[in-house]
Amino acid sequence: MSDVEIERWLSDALRSNVARNPHAAARIMRRVRAAATELSLPRTSLPRHGRRHSILGLALAAGIGSITTVSTLSPGAEGVRGRSTSAVIGDSVASTLRDTLRLVRLLFDDSTARHVAVVGGFNRWGASGTTLVRDAGTHRWSATLALRDGVHRYAFVVDGVRTIPPSMEKHRADDGMVYALLHVGS
Amino acid sequence: MGYMEDASDHAIIERVLSGDVEQYARLVDRHYDRCARIAVRMLGNREDAEEAIQDAFVRAFRALDSYENRERFQAWLTRILVNRCRTILERTRRRETVFTDHDHHALDLIAAPVDTSDAWPDLERALDSLSAEQREAVVLRYADDLTYEEMARITGTGTSALKMRVQRAFARLRILLGEVQHV
Structure with missing residues (x-):
């Protein structure tokens, strides 16, 4: 047999569907629902974008002036590339939406960087992410x-380069990617 | 719900993450057959394949908030599935080693083909003749119609190594198929 014949045979054989277990999808969904309960996913059918913005708007409108209390954070070592800290600096309770949000300030020290953003599940891993703002005096983002x-x-x-500072807690997910972990709340 | 029939994977994921968990069934339905093709051919039996597929879908769901849109959901899910298949293969290998030492009859039961009515008995025998790495490469290449670059992203193995595995698999299959034709 030639390679072409083997390739054709393999393609035909391997691309043929295997019989589907009629109960398989139901079993998967049972486990998914159990996982959803465990993860406490929001119980709403509102589009995610609209809901998130609404919550954020409520949070800010609720007068979370504690954003300004960032000065209570202990400063990290200046000039150390990729040093990062985070701290909860305020709470907001949007009781009508059954969601509690905490305002968290992420700090990133890198005096040579020209642009720093953060991407995560909270912003749907958007390509541009959430841009950090640089303090001209401290060079802290x-x-x-x-x-x-x-x-x-x-x-x-x-x-433009995905970065996880070495000092941060990391997690390797099932998909092989490495993420930093941020614990919020109790 | 009708408009979701043609919704992109990304749109469905957005709905799931916003709390509409039942929408995940659409992703299961959409990708199940492809996952089954890969898992059954990688693992060689339906029972283990079902376990791998279930685990992959559930793990994907649990990690959905870390799914990055720059990658196709299909590729991301396949990577999770392949990792599950590898774990099960490793577990099976250890289990068979244990039975080899203690219970040959039990090993025969485990090694027996589960579905003897399969339309491709020669395919299964052919795949069995390959190493786990060669088998994985061949299955991804031809069961899922992936490019070597896509395979590299899924497996974490370089394209050159993957091409070599497929070439060696072909060499092995050529011998085996020749033997079959002369039986």
Whole structure:
């Protein structure tokens, strides 16, 4: 047999569907529902974007002036590339939406970076992410996020390069990717 | 719900993450057959394949908030599935080693083909003759119609190594198929 014949035979054989177990999808969905309960996914059918913005708007409108309390954070070592810290700096309760958000400020020290953003599940891993703003005096980059309690996976994008500072807690997911972990709430 | 029939994977994921968990069934339905083709051919039996597929879909769901849109959901899910298949293969290998030492009759039961009515008995025998790495490469290449670059992203193996595995698999299959034709 030639390679072409083997290739054709393999393609035909391997691309043929195997018989589907009629109960398989139901079994998967039972486990998915159990996982959803465990993960406490929001119980709403509202589009995610609209809901998130609404919550954020409520959170900010609720007068979370504690954003300005960032000065209580202990400063990291200046000039150390990729040093990052995070701290919860305020709470907001949007009771009508049954969601509690905490305002979390992420700090990233890198005096040589030209652009720093953070991507994570909280911003749907958007290509541009959430841009951090640089303080001209300290060279520290920062962004404030409104996050639910729980463990959030995220990464920084420094000048277009996905970056996880070595000092941060990391997690290797089933898909092989490595993420930084941010614990919010209890 | 009708408009979701043609919705992109990304749109469905957005709905799931916003709390409409039942929408995930659409992703299961959409990708199940492809996952089954890969898992059954990688693992060689339906029972283990079902376990791998279930685990992959559930793990994908649990990690959905870390799914990055820059990658196709299909490729992301396949990577998770392949990792599950590898774990099960490793577990099976250890289990068979244990039975080889203690219970040859039990090993025969485990090694027996589960579905003898399969339309491709020669295919299964052919795949069995390959190493796990060669088998994985051949299955991804031809069951899922992936390019070597896509395979590299899924398996974490370089394209050159993957091409070599497929070439060696072909060499092995050429011998085996020749033997079959002369039986």
